[in-house]
Amino acid sequence: MNKEPIxxxxxxxxxxxxxxxxxxxxxxxxxxxxxxxxxxxxxxKSTLLKHIIGLLHPYAGRIVVNGTDxxxxxxxxxxxxxxxxxxxxxxxxxxxxxxxxxxxALPLYEYTDLSPGMIDRIVKMKLALVNLAGYENHMPDELxxxxxxxxxxxxxxxxxxxxxxxxxxxxxxxPVTAAELDILIKxxxxxxxxxxxxxxxxxxxxxxIAQRVIMLDKSARGIVAQGDPRELxxxxxxxxxxxFFNRKAAEIGGGM
Amino acid sequence: MKAxxxxxxxxxxxxxxxxxxxxxxxxxxxxxxDDLNHFVADxxxxxxxxxxxxxxxxxxxxTYLDSAGTLALFNLEEQGAARSVPVTFHDVTxxxxxxxxxxxxxxxxxxxxxxxxxSPNILEQVGEGYRRLFDDISQVLSFVGELFIALIDSLLKPxxxxxxxxxxxxxxxxxxxxxxxxxxSLLMGLIMAFMSSLQLKQFGANIYVASLVxxxxxxxxxxxxxxxxxAGRSGSAFAAEIGTMIVNxxxxxxxxxxxxxxxxxxxxxxxxxxxxVPLLTLYADLFxxxxxxxxxxxxxxxxxxxxxxxxxxxxxxxDIVTSLIKSAVFALLIAGIGCQRGFRVSGGxxxxxxxxxxxxxxxxxxxxVADSAFAIMLHYIK
Numbered sequence: 192m193n194k195e196p197i198x199x200x201x202x203x204x205x206x207x208x209x210x211x212x213x214x215x216x217x218x219x220x221x222x223x224x225x226x227x228x229x230x231x232x233x234x235x236k237s238t239l240l241k242h243i244i245g246l247l248h249p250y251a252g253r254i255v256v257n258g259t260d261x262x263x264x265x266x267x268x269x270x271x272x273x274x275x276x277x278x279x280x281x282x283x284x285x286x287x288x289x290x291x292x293x294x295x296a297l298p299l300y301e302y303t304d305l306s307p308g309m310i311d312r313i314v315k316m317k318l319a320l321v322n323l324a325g326y327e328n329h330m331p332d333e334l335x336x337x338x339x340x341x342x343x344x345x346x347x348x349x350x351x352x353x354x355x356x357x358x359x360x361x362x363x364x365x366p367v368t369a370a371e372l373d374i375l376i377k378x379x380x381x382x383x384x385x386x387x388x389x390x391x392x393x394x395x396x397x398x399x400i401a402q403r404v405i406m407l408d409k410s411a412r413g414i415v416a417q418g419d420p421r422e423l424x425x426x427x428x429x430x431x432x433x434x435f436f437n438r439k440a441a442e443i444g445g446g447m
Numbered sequence: 448m449k450a451x452x453x454x455x456x457x458x459x460x461x462x463x464x465x466x467x468x469x470x471x472x473x474x475x476x477x478x479x480x481d482d483l484n485h486f487v488a489d490x491x492x493x494x495x496x497x498x499x500x501x502x503x504x505x506x507x508x509x510t511y512l513d514s515a516g517t518l519a520l521f522n523l524e525e526q527g528a529a530r531s532v533p534v535t536f537h538d539v540t541x542x543x544x545x546x547x548x549x550x551x552x553x554x555x556x557x558x559x560x561x562x563x564x565x566s567p568n569i570l571e572q573v574g575e576g577y578r579r580l581f582d583d584i585s586q587v588l589s590f591v592g593e594l595f596i597a598l599i600d601s602l603l604k605p606x607x608x609x610x611x612x613x614x615x616x617x618x619x620x621x622x623x624x625x626x627x628x629x630x631x632s633l634l635m636g637l638i639m640a641f642m643s644s645l646q647l648k649q650f651g652a653n654i655y656v657a658s659l660v661x662x663x664x665x666x667x668x669x670x671x672x673x674x675x676x677x678a679g680r681s682g683s684a685f686a687a688e689i690g691t692m693i694v695n696x697x698x699x700x701x702x703x704x705x706x707x708x709x710x711x712x713x714x715x716x717x718x719x720x721x722x723x724v725p726l727l728t729l730y731a732d733l734f735x736x737x738x739x740x741x742x743x744x745x746x747x748x749x750x751x752x753x754x755x756x757x758x759x760x761x762x763x764x765x766d767i768v769t770s771l772i773k774s775a776v777f778a779l780l781i782a783g784i785g786c787q788r789g790f791r792v793s794g795g796x797x798x799x800x801x802x803x804x805x806x807x808x809x810x811x812x813x814x815x816v817a818d819s820a821f822a823i824m825l826h827y828i829k
Contacts, residue, residue: 287795290564305483312518312555319554320514328559332794351480351513382545383513 196255197222197354197386198243203252205238212238214412216252218405222353225380225387225400227420229435230407236390237281237358239407243388244278244356245269257353274302276354277347281362283339285331291318291342292327298349317345321375337368341375348379354386355379361393373399394438398424406432457482459508460489470499475508478516486516490523499532507538512546521552590709590787594717597710601718612715613722620681621723625730628676632731635668636660636738644747653747657754658761660739665762669732670770671818674777677724678810682785685716686806689789690799698790713786717779724778725771732770765829773821780813 198220205213212235220226230236241247243254245261253262259272285294295314299305305313318324321341331339340360347355357376361369377400380387391397397404397420405417408431416423416432424436434441458476465471472493478486494502504523512520520536527534539547567575601608643659689712692698698708736758743749788806792798 288797303480303483309483309487309518312522313515315555315557316514316518316550319551319557320549324551324554324557325560328561328563348514351515378549382542382549384542 195222196220197257198388199253199255200239200243201253201255203239203242203254204250205235205242205247206250207238211250211412213407216407216413218414218417220386220388221403222386223380223384224402225376225389227389227391227397227401227404228407229392229397229404229420231392231409231435234407234409235412236392236407240356240358240388240390244276245273274350275352276356277350277352278356279340279343279347279358279360281358281360283331283336283343285339285343285346287331289331290327291323291329291331291334291345294331294342295346295349298346302350313349314345317348318342320348320379321345322371337364337371340364340368340372344375348385351383352385354388357387357389357391359391359393360389361391361396366395369393369396370399372396376400392435394436406435458486460493462493469501469503470497471503471505473505473508475510477511478509478519479511479513480515483515483519487519487522490519491526494523494526494530494532502527502532502534503537504534505537506540506543509540509543512543514546514550517546517550520547521550524552586791587784587787590790591783593709594713594783594786597707597714598717600710601714607710608718609711609715613719616681616716616719617723619684620677620720621727624676624680624727627680628673628727628731629734631672631676632664632669632734633738635672636664636735636740637742638738639663639735640739640742641746644742648747653743653749654753654757656743656747657739657749657757661736661758661761662766664735665732665766665770667818667822669735670728670774670777671814673724673728673731673774674781674814675811677720677727677778678781678785678807678814681720682781682806682810683803685782685785686789686803687799689713689786690792690802693790693792694795694799708790709786713783713790716786717782720778720782721775724781725774728770728774729767769821769825773818776817776821777814780817781810784809784813 196219200216200218203213203216204211216239228236228239238247242249243256245256249262253260255261256272257275259268261269261272264272285291286297289297292314295317296310299310299313303310314327315324318327321344323338323341323345326334326338326342331342334342344355344360360372360376364372373396376387376389379385389401401420403418404420404423405414406423407413408415411431415429416427420436423432427433427436430441433439458474458478461473461475463471463473472490504520506520524534640656640660644653644656647653647655647659689698692712698712701708701711739758740751740754743754744751785806788802788809792802
C-alpha cells in the first residue's frame with residue numbers, strides 16, 4: 192500500500208468557548224486505508240471529525256484534505272473539497288420530506304450535468320450496492336434503522352467520493368446488521384479504494400475492519416495511542432488504552 | 448491503419464482496426480463521474496459510426512475507474528447488445544475487476560418495491576380533505592377536554608403547577624414582546640389619528656380624533672392586534688417547542704416517567720398566556736392613545752389635557768374590563784391551539800414546520816371568530 196496522505200492534521204487545537212477539547216493533535220490518514228478515530232464519550236472524536244469535514248473551524252492548527260488546506264479555504268475551494276468527500280452522519284440525516292431516490296439524486300442533479308436517465312441508473316446502482324434495490328420510492332421513515340444507515344451511505348457515495356467519513360455508524364444497530372455494515376464498508380474499500388475515516392467505539396468492528404486507529408482521551412486532550420488495534424490490545428502499557436480495548440471499567444478511587 | 452486518437456480531458460480513446468476488419472478500442476486514463484457525459488457520447492459514437500461485428504475493448508491503460516465510470520462501461524455493453532455487437536473487455540486489471548464484481552449491472556432493471564406515489568384525483572382529494580377536517584375537529588375537542596381537566600386540577604392543587612416555568616413563559620410571551628407590541632400600537636394610534644384628522648378637520652371636529660382612537664383601540668383593535676402578535680410570536684413558538692420534543696422522543700420520556708404531557712407542557716404555557724396577554728393589551732391601548740396624542744398635539748393644536756380629557760370621557764370601565772376579558776379568552780385560544788398543534792406533530796422536521804404554520808393560522812382564525820361572538824354578545828349585554 193502506498194503511504195500517500197489524503198488527510199493531514201497538524202497541531203490542531205479546538206475549543207468550545209473557553210473549554211479546550213483537543214490540543215496539538217497531529218496525525219495523517221493515508222489513501223485507501225480504513226482509519227478509525229476511537230475514544231470514550233466526550234473525548235472530542237466527533238469534534239475532530241467535524242473539523243476535518245469543514246463544519247467547524249479550528250482554534251489553531253492546519254487541516255489538509257486531498258491537497259487543499261481547508262483551514263484557509265473558504266467558499267468555492269471548500270466546496271471543491273466537499274465534493275470529493277462523503278459523510279454518513281450518526282442520525283443518518285436523510286431528508287425526511289424526500290424519497291430515498293430523491294435523497295441520493297440530489298447531489299447528482301446539483302453537481303453534475305448528467306441526463307435524468309443516467310442519474311436514475313446511478314441511483315439504482317448505488318441502492319443495489321448497499322442492498323436496498325427496489326427501495327427508491329420509499330420515504331426514509333418507512334425504512335428500519337439499519338436500512339436508513341445504508342441509504343445514508345448510498346447518498347454519501349453518490350458522487351463517488353475519494354474519502355468517506357462515518358460518525359458512529361454502528362450506533363443503534365443490532366449485531367447482525369452491524370456485521371453486514373462491516374462487510375459493506377470493507378468491500379467498498381477493497382473494490383473502489385475509497386479511504387474510510389470512521390469515528391466509533393464499537394470494539395468488534397474495530398478489530399474486524401480497522402487497519403489503523405488513533406485513540407483520543409479526554410484528560411490528555413489528544414491522541415494517547417495509534418497503530419493497529421489488535422497490537423494495541425495486546426501490547427499497550429497505558430491503562431486508558433488497555434481498559435478501552437479490553438472493555439474494562441476504569442478503577443474508581445482505588446478499587447472495587 | 449490507425450485512426451487518430453480522440454483526446455479529451457482525462458481519458459484517451461484509441462481505435463485500432465485490425466487486418467481482419469475487427470476493431471479494438473483502447474481506453475486509458477481516468478473514467479470518472481466528472482467526465483461521464485463526454486465519455487458516454489464518445490464511446491457511443493464509435494459504436495454508431497461503424498458497422499461492427501464485434502467490439503473488443505482494452506482496459507489495460509485505465510488508471511482510475513469509479514462506480515459511475517463502471518456504469519458507462521456497462522452502458523457500452525448494453526448498447527452493443529442492442530445493435531447485436533457483442534462487446535468484450537480485455538486486459539482487465541484486478542482493481543477494475545473488483546469494481547465490476549461489486550456493482551450490479553442489472554440494478555436498473557429491477558422494478559421498485561413500491562410504485563411511485565401518484566397524486567390523487569379530485570374526488571379523493573376532497574374526501575381526504577374532509578376526513579382530515581373531521582379528524583382535526585375531534586382531536587381539538589379531545590385536547591380541549593384534556594386541557595380543561597388539567598387546568599381545573601391545577602386550580603384545585605396550585606402547588607402541582609410548575610410556577611417557575613409559568614414565569615419563564617410569561618417573560619418570553621410578555622416581557623420580550625413589549626417592544627414590538629408598543630411600536631406597532633404607537634404607529635397604529637398615529638396613523639388612525641392622522642387619517643381621521645384629515646376628515647374631521649373639515650368639520651372643525653378635531654377633538655373627536657381622541658374619541659375615535661380611544662374607542663377603536665380599547666374596544667376592538669387593541670385586543671385583536673395584541674392577540675395576533677402573540678399568536679405570531681408565542682403560539683408558533685409553543686407549537687415548535689412541543690413538536691420538536693415529540694420528534695426527539697422527549698414527550699414519550701415524560702409519559703414513561705408518569706407525567707401527563709398536557710399538564711406538564713401545556714398548562715404552564717396556557718396559564719402564562721392567560722396572565723400576560725391582558726396586560727399586553729392594556730399596554731397596547733396606552734401606546735395607541737399616546738400615538739393619537741402626538742398627532743393631536745402636533746397636528747391639531749389640541750392641548751395634552753383636552754386630548755386626555757376627551758379620551759377619558761369616551762371610554763368607561765365596562766369597555767376596559769370587557770376588553771381585558773376578551774384578550775384573556777384570546778390568550779387561551781392562542782396558547783391552547785399552539786400546544787395542540789405541537790402535540791399533533793409526527794415524523795420529522797417538515798411536520799414541525801407544518802404544525803407551526805397551522806398554529807398561527809388557526810389561532811388567527813379563532814381570534815376573529817371569538818371576536819365576532821364577543822361583538823354580538825356585548826351589544827346585547829350593554
